[in-house]
Amino acid sequence: MTAVEDAPATTAPEREVGKARRRKEDARLITGRTTWTDNMVLPGMLHLAVVRSPVAHAKITNVDVSAAREAPGVVAVLTGRDLADEQGSIPCAWPVTPDMVNPGHPSVAVDEVNHVGEAVAIVVGRSRTAAVDALELVDVDYEPLPVVLDMEQALAEQPDLCHDHLQSNQSFRFVFDAGEAGTGQDTEQAFAEADVVVSRRFVQQRLIPAFMEPRAVVVQPQGDNYTMWSSTQVPHILRLMLAMITGIPEHKLRVVAPDVGGGFGGKLQVTPEEVLSLLVARRLGKPVKWVETRSESLMSAHHGRDQIQYIDIAADREGNVKGLRCRILSDMGAYLRLVSPGVPVLGAFMYVGIYKFPAYRFDCQGVFTNKTPTDAYRGAGRPEATFAIERIMDELAVELGMDPLELRRKNWIKAEEFPFTTAAGLEYDSGDYDTATQQALQLLGYDELREEQRRRRESGDPVQLGIGFSTFTEMCGLAPSRVLGSLSYGAGGWEHASIRMLPTGKVEVVTGSTPHGQGHETAWSQLVADELGVPFEDVEVLHGDTSVSPRGLDTYGSRSLVVGGAAVVNAAQKVIAKARKVAAHLLEASEDDLDFTGGSFSVRGTPGTGVSIQEIALATFAAHNFPEGVEPSIDADATFDPVNFSFPHGTHICAMEVDTETGFVKIRKYACVDDVGTIVNPLIVEGQVHGGLAQGIAQALYEEAVYDDDGNLTTGTFVDYLVPSAADLPHFDTGNTVHAAPGNPIGAKGVGEAGCIASTPAVVNAALDAVRHLGVSDIRMPLTPERVWRAVHLGGDGGDRAPDRTNAQAVDSAQAASIAQGGDL
Amino acid sequence: MSQISVRVDGVDYVDEVEPRTLLVHYLREQLGKVGTVVGCDTSNCGACTVHLDGEAVKSCTVLAVQADGAEVTTIEGVGRDGALHPVQKAFHEMHGLQCGFCTPGMIMASIDLLADNADPSEDEVREGIEGNLCRCTGYQNIVRAVQAAAAEMGTAEMGTGAQA
Numbered sequence: 001m002t003a004v005e006d007a008p009a010t011t012a013p014e015r016e017v018g019k020a021r022r023r024k025e026d027a028r029l030i031t032g033r034t035t036w037t038d039n040m041v042l043p044g045m046l047h048l049a050v051v052r053s054p055v056a057h058a059k060i061t062n063v064d065v066s067a068a069r070e071a072p073g074v075v076a077v078l079t080g081r082d083l084a085d086e087q088g089s090i091p092c093a094w095p096v097t098p099d100m101v102n103p104g105h106p107s108v109a110v111d112e113v114n115h116v117g118e119a120v121a122i123v124v125g126r127s128r129t130a131a132v133d134a135l136e137l138v139d140v141d142y143e144p145l146p147v148v149l150d151m152e153q154a155l156a157e158q159p160d161l162c163h164d165h166l167q168s169n170q171s172f173r174f175v176f177d178a179g180e181a182g183t184g185q186d187t188e189q190a191f192a193e194a195d196v197v198v199s200r201r202f203v204q205q206r207l208i209p210a211f212m213e214p215r216a217v218v219v220q221p222q223g224d225n226y227t228m229w230s231s232t233q234v235p236h237i238l239r240l241m242l243a244m245i246t247g248i249p250e251h252k253l254r255v256v257a258p259d260v261g262g263g264f265g266g267k268l269q270v271t272p273e274e275v276l277s278l279l280v281a282r283r284l285g286k287p288v289k290w291v292e293t294r295s296e297s298l299m300s301a302h303h304g305r306d307q308i309q310y311i312d313i314a315a316d317r318e319g320n321v322k323g324l325r326c327r328i329l330s331d332m333g334a335y336l337r338l339v340s341p342g343v344p345v346l347g348a349f350m351y352v353g354i355y356k357f358p359a360y361r362f363d364c365q366g367v368f369t370n371k372t373p374t375d376a377y378r379g380a381g382r383p384e385a386t387f388a389i390e391r392i393m394d395e396l397a398v399e400l401g402m403d404p405l406e407l408r409r410k411n412w413i414k415a416e417e418f419p420f421t422t423a424a425g426l427e428y429d430s431g432d433y434d435t436a437t438q439q440a441l442q443l444l445g446y447d448e449l450r451e452e453q454r455r456r457r458e459s460g461d462p463v464q465l466g467i468g469f470s471t472f473t474e475m476c477g478l479a480p481s482r483v484l485g486s487l488s489y490g491a492g493g494w495e496h497a498s499i500r501m502l503p504t505g506k507v508e509v510v511t512g513s514t515p516h517g518q519g520h521e522t523a524w525s526q527l528v529a530d531e532l533g534v535p536f537e538d539v540e541v542l543h544g545d546t547s548v549s550p551r552g553l554d555t556y557g558s559r560s561l562v563v564g565g566a567a568v569v570n571a572a573q574k575v576i577a578k579a580r581k582v583a584a585h586l587l588e589a590s591e592d593d594l595d596f597t598g599g600s601f602s603v604r605g606t607p608g609t610g611v612s613i614q615e616i617a618l619a620t621f622a623a624h625n626f627p628e629g630v631e632p633s634i635d636a637d638a639t640f641d642p643v644n645f646s647f648p649h650g651t652h653i654c655a656m657e658v659d660t661e662t663g664f665v666k667i668r669k670y671a672c673v674d675d676v677g678t679i680v681n682p683l684i685v686e687g688q689v690h691g692g693l694a695q696g697i698a699q700a701l702y703e704e705a706v707y708d709d710d711g712n713l714t715t716g717t718f719v720d721y722l723v724p725s726a727a728d729l730p731h732f733d734t735g736n737t738v739h740a741a742p743g744n745p746i747g748a749k750g751v752g753e754a755g756c757i758a759s760t761p762a763v764v765n766a767a768l769d770a771v772r773h774l775g776v777s778d779i780r781m782p783l784t785p786e787r788v789w790r791a792v793h794l795g796g797d798g799g800d801r802a803p804d805r806t807n808a809q810a811v812d813s814a815q816a817a818s819i820a821q822g823g824d825l
Numbered sequence: 826m827s828q829i830s831v832r833v834d835g836v837d838y839v840d841e842v843e844p845r846t847l848l849v850h851y852l853r854e855q856l857g858k859v860g861t862v863v864g865c866d867t868s869n870c871g872a873c874t875v876h877l878d879g880e881a882v883k884s885c886t887v888l889a890v891q892a893d894g895a896e897v898t899t900i901e902g903v904g905r906d907g908a909l910h911p912v913q914k915a916f917h918e919m920h921g922l923q924c925g926f927c928t929p930g931m932i933m934a935s936i937d938l939l940a941d942n943a944d945p946s947e948d949e950v951r952e953g954i955e956g957n958l959c960r961c962t963g964y965q966n967i968v969r970a971v972q973a974a975a976a977e978m979g980t981a982e983m984g985t986g987a988q989a
Binding site: 684723 | 826843853857858859860861862863864865866867869870872900901904909910913916917918920921924925926927928929947950951952954955957958959960961962963964965966967968970
């Protein structure tokens with residue numbers, strides 16, 4: 001990576017923005033002085049443990065808690081029946097269509113369980129061990145119901161039902177048709193007239209966010225006030241939703257996200273356990289704590305991805321793309337959680353990628369199955385879209401006999417064509433795909449590797465080499481409130497910031513964007529130091545507590561810097577405007593005659609005069625000598641709501657060795673050049689890219705949530721769910737191009753999800769490039785040695801790891817053909 | 826209940842523990858050493874790594890009674906005289922952490938690795954810390970941090986050697 005060693009040439013050295021500042025957050029994290037939720041101990045605190053369903057679908061006919069209630073150290077045992085009148089439903093904030101079916105989501109099951117791991121009862125103990133010991137004393141009788149696990153089967157004629165009280169297993173059908181929307185041509189006509197049509201079925205396996213800190217909640221009741229500490233990405237959203245669910249007035253609820261150990265979308269949720277902790281604390285009038293085990297986390301915290309994608313691409317013989325048609329099945333699991341239905345919709349407008357498709361149609365069905373609900377996982381919708389388009393571009397290149405990069409280059413938006421409105425109706429703001437690609441090719445050492453590939457191919461080397469591309473873009477900075485409203489999202493997308501100028505000249509910055517590892521405290525300090533001209537060390541960033549930071553929409557969707565950082569910059573500008581009035585008074589000059597540079601106001605043309613903004617802060621505190629009619633405060637708030645998303649882009653190239661004798665795949669080299677707009681802190685940007693790459697590569701090679709045919713999660717521990725270790729991942733060669741985003745005052749585009757969105761198809765394309773000459777045209781993710789070996793030696797895509805019809809994967813060929821041809825999933 | 830005597834981060838303790846109590850729970854719940862965290866229940870993630878008589882162990886796999894008579898060092902005890910351990914410092918300098926949850930265990934494992942191999946290659950670092958999972962960093966900056974710490978500790982030792 002060059003960005004760490006070399007400061008971007010465009011940035012003056014004295015500016016904080018662009019500096020590889022070491023993080024302020026680290027001091028407490030590297031010394032074990034952190035405030036994880038599980039570290040909290042309150043006087044008289046009780047501990048919750050959750051009885052969970054061992055069956056995927058059943059009527060609850062009886063729950064006997066008498067033995068558990070008598071167990072030593074047990075204070076109470078509560079069932080769904082006990083809490084039925086007060087628990088409401090876990091909210092779904094994104095009804096993507098007016099007729100979307102939401103079965104309702106009790107925090108603890110009352111009459112019926114719909115997935116393994118669903119809460120059935122809560123044991124409250126004086127210690128955690130007392131509560132856990134009593135779990136097995138709760139005796140639940142289940143009357144089994146048919147288990148629905150396969151999406152295609154779930155939508156077939158007269159299927160078993162995931163929820164008995166619903167008419168079907170479909171939650172919604174969301175269609176975007178560019179012809180109908182007026183953003184493109186008629187798709188059917190484009191396909192009818194095309195020289196070449198390539199159709200593929202891709203499977204996005206089910207993944208688990210697997211944040212390192214297990215979820216934890218502490219609730220303290222104080223009279224009719226409640227404080228909740230939770231390991232959450234979204235304290236503001238959580239507070240609002242808890243108020244709506246429980247009827248506890250919003251102003252009587254305070255939610256605190258202390259240090260949070262990763263989220264990746266997995267803690268963008270209102271969880272059953274948060275609701276239950278609050279209800280139990282209210283009922284017992286005592287502080288309570290719930291901390292999950294890892295196996296509980298893998299089983300009951302929401303999952304991600306899990307889509308079947310039918311992708312058709314149309315082109316002429318010369319390789320000009322003419323149309324794209326996407327039919328998607330998206331597994332919601334058993335219930336709709338906070339933004340479950342919105343995940344595929346976040347991808348709906350990105351399947352066209354960076355290419356100039358004249359026609360585009362997206363047709364997605366949300367499907368219920370008796371599995372853990374799915375929801376946001378790093379990238380949420382956009383990795384799926386990027387995978388589909390970048391995989392099908394390779395398939396089209398093969399069909400046309402073209403170089404995959406030449407095909408991409410022929411069709412991508414040229415640098416001089418920005419801003420460009422795609423067939424999906426989004427206006428891409430800026431970028432230069434060609435330059436990023438050239439740089440990435442150099443980083444990789446492309447020509448040498450192609451030469452080595454040729455040599456290995458010719459000599460029949462058992463270890464073949466392949467090179468795979470992903471030239472991607474994503475919509476980031478989840479924000480524009482009006483756009484989110486037009487997509488029926490239940491909230492806006494603005495972000496809020498406050499700046500408080502303390503009497504000693506130190507600065508408190510309050511951000512509504514709640515971090516969980518991203519480094520807001522450091523990056524926001526850099527922004528404020530530049531804007532106000534104060535030392536980096538003089539800035540403290542506060543966040544994550546609704547009583548400290550009352551307004552905010554939190555951290556997800558690569559939005560923090562792009563929206564939240566922009567709010568901070570705007571608040572700083574307001575502070576300067578207020579301070580200018582005070583400075584004019586103190587310097588006995590007109591406001592118009594004042595310059596503000598390096599943190600000081602001075603009278604233009606009068607050297608030696610000057611008052612710093614930090615001195616003005618003290619003068620404002622004293623308020624002895626203040627301009628007439630001006631309130632004695634230079635603090636300021638700002639709320640930023642951009643008009644458009646931002647569109648980071650990049651070129652990712654993977655070189656992959658495939659051992660055709662063992663099926664073992666090994667990334668030989670991985671190079672990427674990302675354009676995330678203006679870089680505030682190159683160290684943090686690089687770290688975000690690395691982490692995203694690791695997760696995207698893990699989808700391609702390692703991770704998969706597998707269910708057996710009874711609906712049991714068989715990957716419910718870290719023994720079975722393969723989060724990669726250092727030894728499983730390669731060194732990454734990363735670089736940047738910088739095209740400032742026009743839509744926010746920083747020029748940032750967002751970086752949190754980039755690596756995760758881009759990398760997966762590059763890895764799979766590379767593996768296929770290595771073995772395509774052996775007749776392999778697809779290998780199902782993750783590319784385990786077994787699957788790769790089978791694909792090479794037995795044909796097909798490597799097959800299932802799970803039994804038939806359990807993992808949204810197995811489908812008989814007649815049904816697949818009928819679905820592919822019928823067009824109507 | 827069983828009585829144990831254990832020295833943790835330089836302080837002697839005599840405590841009653843249930844025989845089934847895990848060392849990590851003893852550290853966190855009885856001693857308030859919450860710098861050491863629990864990340865899984867199968868000894869895969871390594872977030873709970875501490876040193877038991879100088880060797881890295883996953884403290885979720887050790888019973889508290891097994892630490893009877895032993896010396897335990899946690900992340901809270903690796904610094905000396907208010908200064909950071911070179912590995913702690915290197916994690917900060919090289920941006921070897923993001924959310925920081927795996928960091929205490931990762932640092933303890935890295936210190937142990939460097940005790941066995943003072944100058945590890947990139948591959949040796951990757952193999953050496955493969956028992957510790959990180960979900961944020963992609964490991965590259967952790968590897969960089971361990972190698973930077975190795976360089977600094979090597980230099981410091983040479984410095985000491987020269988003086989002696």
